[in-house]
Amino acid sequence: MRKFFTLLSREVTSYFYSPIAYIVLLFFLIVSGVDFYFQISFMNQRPVPYSVQEAFFNSVFFWFAFVLIFPLITMRLFAEEFKLGTIEPLMTAPVRDWQVVLSKFFGALIFYLVLWIPTILYFAIFQYVTHQPAAASTGAYWGSYLMLLLLGMFYLSVGCLASVLTRNQIIAAVISFCAITLLFFLGLISFVLLDISSQTRQLLGYFSAIEHMGTLSRGEIDTRPIVLYLSMTIVMLGLTYQAFQSRKWRL
Amino acid sequence: MIKVEHLTKKYAGQTAIRDLNFEVGKGEIMGFLGPNGAGKTTTMRILSSFMPPTSGRATIAGFDIFEQSLQARAHLGYMPENVPLYSDMRVTEYLNYRAALKGIRHRRMAERVGDVKELCGLKEVENKLIGALSKGYRQRVGLADALVHEPDLLILDEPTIGLDPNQIRQVRELIKNLGKQHTILLSTHILPEVEMTCSRVIIIHKGRIEACDTPENLLGRIRTAGGVTLEAKTGSDDGAYELKKIPGVRDVTVNEEDGWKRFSLRVEFGGDVREEVFRLARDRAWDVRELTAHRATLEDVFVEITHSDVE
Numbered sequence: 001m002r003k004f005f006t007l008l009s010r011e012v013t014s015y016f017y018s019p020i021a022y023i024v025l026l027f028f029l030i031v032s033g034v035d036f037y038f039q040i041s042f043m044n045q046r047p048v049p050y051s052v053q054e055a056f057f058n059s060v061f062f063w064f065a066f067v068l069i070f071p072l073i074t075m076r077l078f079a080e081e082f083k084l085g086t087i088e089p090l091m092t093a094p095v096r097d098w099q100v101v102l103s104k105f106f107g108a109l110i111f112y113l114v115l116w117i118p119t120i121l122y123f124a125i126f127q128y129v130t131h132q133p134a135a136a137s138t139g140a141y142w143g144s145y146l147m148l149l150l151l152g153m154f155y156l157s158v159g160c161l162a163s164v165l166t167r168n169q170i171i172a173a174v175i176s177f178c179a180i181t182l183l184f185f186l187g188l189i190s191f192v193l194l195d196i197s198s199q200t201r202q203l204l205g206y207f208s209a210i211e212h213m214g215t216l217s218r219g220e221i222d223t224r225p226i227v228l229y230l231s232m233t234i235v236m237l238g239l240t241y242q243a244f245q246s247r248k249w250r251l
Numbered sequence: 252m253i254k255v256e257h258l259t260k261k262y263a264g265q266t267a268i269r270d271l272n273f274e275v276g277k278g279e280i281m282g283f284l285g286p287n288g289a290g291k292t293t294t295m296r297i298l299s300s301f302m303p304p305t306s307g308r309a310t311i312a313g314f315d316i317f318e319q320s321l322q323a324r325a326h327l328g329y330m331p332e333n334v335p336l337y338s339d340m341r342v343t344e345y346l347n348y349r350a351a352l353k354g355i356r357h358r359r360m361a362e363r364v365g366d367v368k369e370l371c372g373l374k375e376v377e378n379k380l381i382g383a384l385s386k387g388y389r390q391r392v393g394l395a396d397a398l399v400h401e402p403d404l405l406i407l408d409e410p411t412i413g414l415d416p417n418q419i420r421q422v423r424e425l426i427k428n429l430g431k432q433h434t435i436l437l438s439t440h441i442l443p444e445v446e447m448t449c450s451r452v453i454i455i456h457k458g459r460i461e462a463c464d465t466p467e468n469l470l471g472r473i474r475t476a477g478g479v480t481l482e483a484k485t486g487s488d489d490g491a492y493e494l495k496k497i498p499g500v501r502d503v504t505v506n507e508e509d510g511w512k513r514f515s516l517r518v519e520f521g522g523d524v525r526e527e528v529f530r531l532a533r534d535r536a537w538d539v540r541e542l543t544a545h546r547a548t549l550e551d552v553f554v555e556i557t558h559s560d561v562e
Contacts, residue, residue: 006351017339085335089396092299092331093352094324248302 004099011107021111024072028065028115035061036122050218053123053135057144057217063184063210067155070180073112074159075173077104078244082167087247101160101241108156116148139219147216150229151209155180157236164243184209252277252404252434253298258307260293267293268458270307275451277403280430282449282466283438284549286557290458291438292332295408298436299329312403325354328397328433332408334389338382342373345381346395353400367395371425387418394425405429407437411444423448442549452549454556461556469552479516481528482541490514493535497527511540 015021039055042048048055056062081087090100123134123141135141162176163169187208190201205211212225253275260267268290275281285291297304298311300320309316314323337345346364355363368374371391376384381392390410397405410426411419419441427448429435439445445452446466454462454469462469483490490512491503499519506513518524525544532539 003352003354006348010348014337014339084337085331085333086337088296088301088331088335089329089349089393092301092324092327092329093349094321094354095352096321 003095004103007095007099007103008107008110011103012110015107015111018076020072020076024069025115028069029118031061031065032119032122035059035065036119040126051134051136051140052126053140053144054217056119056122057147057213058210066151067180067184068177069112069115070155070159071162071173071177073108074156074163074176075169076163077108077160078164079167079169079172082247083169097245098241101164101237101244105157105160105237105240108159109153112152112156113149116145135219137219139221140217143216143219143221144213146221147213147225150225151213153233154229154236155183157233157240158183160240161236161243164240183207187211252279253281253309253311253436255294255298255309256307258294258297258309259305260290260297260302261305266458268297268455271455271458271460273453273460273463275404275434275436277434278430279451280426280435280437280449282445282452283436283455284440284442284445284452284553285438285455286440289455289557291455292408294455295329295406295436295438296331299327299331299406300324301329325400326403328400328402328405330393330397330405330407330410332412334393336381336389336392338380340381341378342381342384342392343368343377345392346399349396350399355400363399363401367398370398371395372421386413387415390414390418390422394422398429403434405433405435405437407435409438409440411439411441419444442553446549454553456557462552466549469549478518478545479524479528480541480543480545481514481516481532481539482511483514483532484510484538485512485535486537488535488537490537493531494528497524497531499524499527 036052036056038061039052039059043052043055078087081090091097126132126134158179159172159176162179163172165175166172187204187210190196190204190208196204206224206228212222215222216225253273255271255273258271259269271290271294283291283294296302298309298316300316300323303317311323312326314320314326316323340348343364346367347360350360350364351357368377371394373388373391373395376388381389384392390413394407394410397407407426411422414422423444426435426437430448430450437449449466451463451465452469453460481494491505491514494500494503494514494516501517501519503517504515506515516524516528523544525542528542529539531537532542
């Protein structure tokens with residue numbers, strides 16, 4: 001376990017040694033800030049049936065930034081080690097393969113969670129300035145941040161898999177961007193194809209990140225997305241582990 | 252310390268190493284020689300558990316490298332070729348990280364890392380970014396990393412490649428000193444280095460072990476073990492004809508330059524024919540301006556063994 005934490009702390013600190021981290025942080029801060037500003041100005045013009053917090057997590061701006069950050073966070077994880085050859089000293093040290101895979105995944109997850117910290121501040125400031133509640137209830141905060149965590153875990157694990165398949169960071173980024181975008185749009189098909197049965201619509205809705213976010217950010221804690229995203233994360237990490245081990249046979 | 256049995260590694264369609272068998276005893280410095288592409292790095296990568304063999308087995312300190320890989324790796328300090336390092340870390344930070352990965356307890360960390368920095372001469376760059384270090388220092392960081400957990404066995408892949416002559420000398424001294432407490436397997440194609448540091452040598456060629464012996468025995472094994480150079484004016488004599496008659500001389504080649512003849516004599520091992528050559532020259536009244544003996548070097552052994560693909 002101690003080796004796992006050693007690896008994990010190396011992963012987390014290595015994010016902050018690279019300029020990519022600061023560019024991602026800055027980009028994310030700008031987009032989420034703009035999102036927040038636009039939602040409030042929109043609500044200032046007419047009465048709406050939802051809270052600031054709900055609006056923030058369900059806008060186009062939010063999803064745009066959301067899908068884009070995962071390839072940036074995960075592309076270097078394994079690809080860089082393969083490219084620089086640092087995988088050799090790493091894997092000849094007495095560490096297990098799963099320790100390396102999990103440390104990289106959780107390192108990325110920690111960085112991802114750091115990205116979201118400023119958004120909590122937005123709601124706090126809103127309440128402080130306007131004396132209005134930003135969310136309908138405390139449950140709404142729990143729901144939306146839980147959804148961020150779940151969906152983040154799933155998309156990061158997809159990114160891990162993409163990165164372990166290649167030694168080229170750009171290729172890793174493109175693979176994970178395509179995969180994540182496709183997974184994301186899978187849930188939008190029901191809006192495009194109008195002549196489908198209600199069962200198909202329901203099934204597609206089950207994969208729709210937007211739909212789950214809509215539910216959870218209202219404060220309804222639905223167990224279906226929890227099961228879906230946790231199990232998918234485990235599957236993706238399992239595949240990553242297998243692909244990582246296969247390097248031995250491909251060499 | 253290392254025991255290798257029938258080790259074979261095949262890459263897509265080609266065999267990198269073929270049925271290797273050797274043992275390295277405790278406290279030995281074993282040199283691993285071979286031309287580029289002979290299979291040195293492949294063997295070392297298999298021994299360090301970086302990749303599995305196609306067939307055969309190997310143990311390190313009694314642990315199977317495949318089935319007890321973790322214990323085997325814990326007994327091993329490995330320095331890969333070209334020393335890949337994280338360029339965004341500082342020297343001390345990197346060594347601390349590596350020490351923790353290799354299971355050094357927290358309270359011993361500062362002491363161990365301090366020791367290897369001292370040993371490898373890294374004190375003056377300890378706070379520098381690894382990316383900003385010169386090749387020589389990077390090499391030493393790699394060596395310090397290999398040593399930090401006091402392994403019984405060190406596997407060093409080309410430890411002196413890319414270094415300047417002074418640095419090569421320093422690293423060689425370091426390896427010699429390390430040999431007092433550690434078993435070392437080192438690969439190189441710098442032959443004088445092996446003669447100076449290694450107690451035994453394996454010569455590997457096209458994936459096969461061609462020779463495995465002490466440097467002295469290897470020298471004894473080759474037929475053309477040494478030579479003598481004579482530079483003389485022989486007057487009306489042919490020179491080569493007379494020299495060939497000396498017992499122990501295998502053959503003679505001649506180069507002529509401004510009236511001086513330069514003879515290269517190849518002799519049987521163990522013989523020194525300089526006295527006979529001198530007597531011959533005196534009796535025939537040759538003018539001599541050089542008479543030198545050359546000892547056979549590992550280079551001769553190496554060339555003789557790996558000769559087939561040179562031609």
